[in-house]
Amino acid sequence: MDEFALIPNPNDEKLLQTLSGLDESGQPVIIKVPVERPLTLFLNGQEIVTMMTIGDYPEYLATGYLLNQNMLTLKDKITAIDVDEDLGVVVVRTDQKTNFEEKLKKKTITSGCAQGTVFGDMMERFESIHLNKEAILLTSWLKDLFLKITHQPSLYLEAGAIHGCVLCHEVSPLIYMEDVGRHNAIDKLAGYIYHQNLTTEDKILYTTGRLTSEMVIKTVQMQIPILISRSGFTAWGVELARKAGLTLIGRAKGSRFIALSGQERIKFSPSKF
Template sequence: MNKDIPVYHYDGGVLAPVQVHPVKEFPMKLLVNERELATLVASPHDLRFLVAGFLRLQGFVKSLDDFVLFSVCNDFGVANIRIKGELPDKLRPILTSGCGTGVTFTLPGSDSVGKVSQPDGLSVPPEAVFALMDDLGKKAEQYRSHGGIHSAAVGDGEDLLLYAEDLGRHNTLDRIAGEALFKGVDLTGKMLVTSGRVSSEMVAKAALLGISLIASRTSPTDMAVQIGDQLGITLIGYVRGRKFNVYTHSQRLVIS
């Protein structure tokens, strides 16, 4: 049973008790085909989306039909999954740069991900980027309440289609990939906005989903810029107010 620990706020030489609830951190052991694959550390909500998206973006499944058994037990912190086919004999886990440290079994780049398949004549006005980022801010109530939570959303230039939040920014993309799988949402040519830094693995994962534009309130890494350029993804950083920086494929933006 979790026990509340008193929290005190320091101000002007005085410590006073305050009502603060730290972000919940939940470890989920992932068993795939009776093999312990990883332990995902995440926020405790909607874990089926996280598990499905993680396996999708690792290349182990492509559709819901690839799952033979899908069981997520929050009480014991175990996801028991059985998929069609076998896992590779040797999997080398790689710790990623995500908050709390993410894990992947491949370090994706331009050599393992093809260029994003874009609809003909796809173009994005800056106002669509600003509008989706504004929608992200409105949805991120948990982030505003106590911090420590990353958020991400996918839109089509008019509407916000999917939204996810988690203590790890890499988990938000896995969650979106999983929810899209469950709901049959095609992410080809869509926009992704995120509250956190954009790393190389996030760009590569977005490319696997067919996302054409990624925008962040903060900055991309140098490897993210390199991979975004090679994969045909428009990469935008520092979306603040009505300004931003464009790092790759600026031709996709329609400037009036």
């Protein structure tokens, strides 16, 4: 796969809105801000959740959400995904209908930005997943990788107030997703991986958001062995990463970082910069 097989589209007028205001000196300014719109997800005939999202790639967001909440498994067959942009609805249809009332009763609010939900049984698969112990991360890759990501045109560079997740292989960024919440961005990534049937056992996930329990759980469920963020950690996120054997790296900028889990995958090599 080539670098940046899928990237954000900062020129999509549906994703950004232009607003006027005043700056600190009282002068008029015009800026762009990301949109937020509700997207209600149905699985067959069951309403699951309404998410606040910028609205791109609803089919990937819906699929990834259901996979990361264990409401779908890799063995389930998706027969159709119907999107109605005017109504703000996406319907995922499978070959077998399932009742999720009991799971919906367990719904709790997470620490994610925008609207995030996590089900009490997200941990069902967590302890049974074995991440690839042979995956490695050369420290010499990092600065080059970060430069490619941060210089890629994006909604963040255009307007800010948005999170990004990037699937990478070695020094190459592959898939770049953005949304108002980091959980939406990673769900879009999970949906893309599912629909494109990509392997993840040798991949790296880069995120702009905090390394929380939710981000760790979803990364492990996607079977990605290395998670990197320019932001910091939460204690439970670190605890879960250590339990799963996930390489967890935070406060990453340039050649600097802090690793709190899975250090055995890191190969310290001289930087080429």
